[in-house]
Amino acid sequence: MQPAAITGVGYTALSHASGTSVLELARSACAAAIEDAGLDRSEIDGVASFMLNDDSVPCLAVATALALPEQRLVLDLNLGGQAPCHLVSLAAQAIRCGQARHVVVYRAMNGRSGARVGAMHFPGLGGAYRYPIGYESYLMYIAMWARRFLFETGQGEEDLAAVVLAQREYALRNERAFRRKPLDRDSYLGSPFVVEPFRGPDCTIEVDGACAVVVSALDRARDLRHPPAVIRASAYRAGRRAGLDIGDHLYWEDYTRNYTSWLRDDLFREAGLAPSDIDFAEIYDCFSSTVLMGLEGLGLCERGESGAFVRSGATRLDGALPTNTHGGLLSEGYLHGMNTVAEAVLQLQGRGGDRQAPRHDHGIVTSGALMDGSALILGRDR
Amino acid sequence: MRPEPTIDLDNAFYWEGLRDAEIRLQRCEACGRRRTPPLPACPDCGDPRATIEPASGRGRIYSFVVAHRAFSPAFEADVPYTVAVVELEEGGRMLARLEGGDGPPRIGEAVRAAFRLRGGDADETEWTEAFFVRAPAGGDEGEPG
Numbered sequence: 001m002q003p004a005a006i007t008g009v010g011y012t013a014l015s016h017a018s019g020t021s022v023l024e025l026a027r028s029a030c031a032a033a034i035e036d037a038g039l040d041r042s043e044i045d046g047v048a049s050f051m052l053n054d055d056s057v058p059c060l061a062v063a064t065a066l067a068l069p070e071q072r073l074v075l076d077l078n079l080g081g082q083a084p085c086h087l088v089s090l091a092a093q094a095i096r097c098g099q100a101r102h103v104v105v106y107r108a109m110n111g112r113s114g115a116r117v118g119a120m121h122f123p124g125l126g127g128a129y130r131y132p133i134g135y136e137s138y139l140m141y142i143a144m145w146a147r148r149f150l151f152e153t154g155q156g157e158e159d160l161a162a163v164v165l166a167q168r169e170y171a172l173r174n175e176r177a178f179r180r181k182p183l184d185r186d187s188y189l190g191s192p193f194v195v196e197p198f199r200g201p202d203c204t205i206e207v208d209g210a211c212a213v214v215v216s217a218l219d220r221a222r223d224l225r226h227p228p229a230v231i232r233a234s235a236y237r238a239g240r241r242a243g244l245d246i247g248d249h250l251y252w253e254d255y256t257r258n259y260t261s262w263l264r265d266d267l268f269r270e271a272g273l274a275p276s277d278i279d280f281a282e283i284y285d286c287f288s289s290t291v292l293m294g295l296e297g298l299g300l301c302e303r304g305e306s307g308a309f310v311r312s313g314a315t316r317l318d319g320a321l322p323t324n325t326h327g328g329l330l331s332e333g334y335l336h337g338m339n340t341v342a343e344a345v346l347q348l349q350g351r352g353g354d355r356q357a358p359r360h361d362h363g364i365v366t367s368g369a370l371m372d373g374s375a376l377i378l379g380r381d382r
Numbered sequence: 383m384r385p386e387p388t389i390d391l392d393n394a395f396y397w398e399g400l401r402d403a404e405i406r407l408q409r410c411e412a413c414g415r416r417r418t419p420p421l422p423a424c425p426d427c428g429d430p431r432a433t434i435e436p437a438s439g440r441g442r443i444y445s446f447v448v449a450h451r452a453f454s455p456a457f458e459a460d461v462p463y464t465v466a467v468v469e470l471e472e473g474g475r476m477l478a479r480l481e482g483g484d485g486p487p488r489i490g491e492a493v494r495a496a497f498r499l500r501g502g503d504a505d506e507t508e509w510t511e512a513f514f515v516r517a518p519a520g521g522d523e524g525e526p527g
Contacts, residue, residue: 119453121385128393129419129477131385132500133511134457135465140447144467148445151489196448241425250418250467250475251425255445 003218004092005228006378007102008037009342010212014178014333017113018208023057026108027065029210033104034066037214038225041066044214046073046103048091050083050336052246053122055115056108073100080117080246081284081337082236082259082368083107085376088341089234091215101217107338108210116206117336124245139203139287141247142369143195146289148255150197155292157197159307161188163288164201164330166315171327173355178205178333202288207333211342222381229348232362232379233271237263238372252371258290259373260297260366268299271362271377275299278377279359281321282344283366284337285328290369295323298364298375322347322357337367341376348378384456384500386507393420395434400510403497405439407474408432416473439495441468441514446480446487468493468514476512483516492517 010032012018012025020028026049034041047059047068059074073094077083084107091103111117119137121127130136150156165185171177183201191199221228237259241251249255268274275298283294292306300321301309309315315323326332326343333339344365347357357363366375389397396419399406407416412429416437423430446466452458464487466480478495480487493514502508 125388125390125392126419127385128387128389132387132509133465133477133479133513134384134449134452134454134460134463135477136385136457137453139453140449140465143447144445144465147447148489151445193448193450195450244419244421250477251421255467 001096002098003230004095004215005218005221005230005381006088006213006345007216007221007224007226007228008033008035008039008214009345010034010036011176011339011342012210014176014207014209016208018110022108022110022114023061023065025110025208025210026057026062026106029108029212030062030066030104030106033212033214036225037216039102039214042069044068044102044104045071046091046094046100047071048073048075048087048103048105049107050077050079050087052078052080052117053115053120055117062106073103081286082373084337084341085234085365085367086236086374088213088215088231088376089236089374092231092234095215095217101220103215104212105215106210106212107336109336110208111334112206112208114208117334118206122245122247124248126244126248126250129250130247138247139195139198141249142287142289143198145249145255145370146287147197149289149293152256153304155304155307157189159292159310160197160202160288161185162307162310163291164188166310167324167328167330169316170325170355171331174326174332177327177331178207179327179331198287201330204286204329204334207335209333209335211335211338213342213345218381226349226351228381229345229378230381231376232273233267233377234374235263235267235270236372236374242371249370258293258297258370259368260294260375263375264298267375267377271379273362273377278321278362278364280325280347280357280363281323282340282363283324284340284368284373285324285330286334286369288330291324291328294366317355317357325352325355325357340367341365344376344378348380383506386501387509392422396420397509399436400497400512405437405470405476405495405512406434407437407470407472409435418470418474418476437470437472441470441493443480443487443489443491443493444469444475445489466514479513481513481515483518487516
């Protein structure tokens with residue numbers, strides 16, 4: 001079986017209003033990722049992406065605009081932030097089976113000037129119980145879980161603040177980041193609530209833009225421009241009673257544990273690693289609470305101790321586990337977690353610049369916030 | 383205009399119950415667990431047989447959020463408003479507006495259901511919303527669960 005690795009990453013600029021079509025954003029980010037890998041477009045034989053409510057363009061449109069040759073793997077998923085690690089995993093599985101050699105995975109959206117995920121109504125049977133009463137944004141669903149999580153684990157606004165401030169510090173070292181204004185505890189606590197317990201800085205910033213990565217067969221990856229980010233383990237998991245649609249959590253039993261708690265054991269087992277072996281983490285963070293829940297769910301710290309862990313400086317560059325080194329979706333911008341994967345690749349490859357984690361042999365990255373999601377462990381070659 | 387609930391073959395009994403000021407749950411005939419929102423089979427044991435039973439309307443707050451801004455114009459006049467996940471005494475959880483009481487709501491606090499008509503104007507369908515009311519301060523709320 002042929003192992004797989006991520007070989008290149010590509011971005012467009014992130015903006016309030018791209019003035020560009022979503023197809024052009026997608027094409028541009030994919031072309032940049034292929035170029036970054038050092039591949040010729042004639043070698044790409046797979047394309048994978050995801051969208052919500054038709055807010056993006058299908059893979060074959062992008063393959064056509066990129067003048068790609070015939071495609072052997074095409075995956076268009078109707079999913080949100082659960083998808084990036086999951087798509088990389090599916091691409092890697094196809095490569096392992098010999099069904100594809102190089103798959104470009106992207107997310108493209110005019111997520112601020114066009115369709116905005118934050119206020120979208122999602123199709124599905126759960127909407128009947130949400131939308132008529134004004135429970136109508138992802139922000140509210142995550143806030144509902146955050147309240148219960150903070151209550152049960154004995155944590156609070158100081159712990160959310162710690163995440164936001166630590167990530168904003170990273171953003172100062174990331175030219176791509178959308179929010180780069182320094183933020184201190186008092187300014188955080190002085191920010192008005194949007195949906196309690198979340199203030200403005202607890203929420204990701206919606207942007208226009210695109211991000212892509214290339215997943216390649218490892219035998220070819222070894223000849224390419226950058227050191228391969230080898231996919232050591234991957235997992236997708238939907239917990240039981242996952243609900244009626246992407247925004248329905250009424251059947252989910254425990255709002256203090258998301259999919260990370262359910263995929264953790266399989267993920268580490270496949271990698272042959274323990275949480276203590278992980279050098280850096282990129283945790284999906286549409287909202288601040290999901291970082292705390294992810295750190296605890298993955299076993300990177302004990303239950304109820306994630307806030308103290310972040311406040312101790314452990315997630316800073318000189319800490320035990322640099323986390324969300326691009327500033328997260330909170331600061332860099334909301335490319336739906338595709339950029340979370342790309343940042344993990346840059347770190348693993350040692351291309352993090354001013355924000356490079358000193359140890360980067362193994363990194364963990366997640367996609368998703370609630371009932372279902374996915375994760376990868378990336379490692380250096382050999 | 384507020385979005386209306388989408389009523390379908392699986393959930394019609396629930397909305398009819400609200401119209402009669404009653405929360406109706408499905409009780410699985412195999413395992414006895416009660417569920418809501420409506421589902422054609424039990425999410426725990428998979429058995430499709432269910433009896434529809436009225437709930438007492440009593441429950442406790444499992445979690446809640448307070449919206450300080452509206453995400454669509456229909457709810458601008460309501461801001462700030464509270465939405466809670468309420469654990470019903472009989473089993474099952476409901477998503478509903480939370481009203482009344484003094485001071486911030488507490489997880490575990492006892493609440494009871496109330497009902498109000500929505501829509502019904504010329505171009506709107508009439509439907510009944512269930513919401514939950516907190517006990518006034520000093521009332522016997524029982525111990526948080």
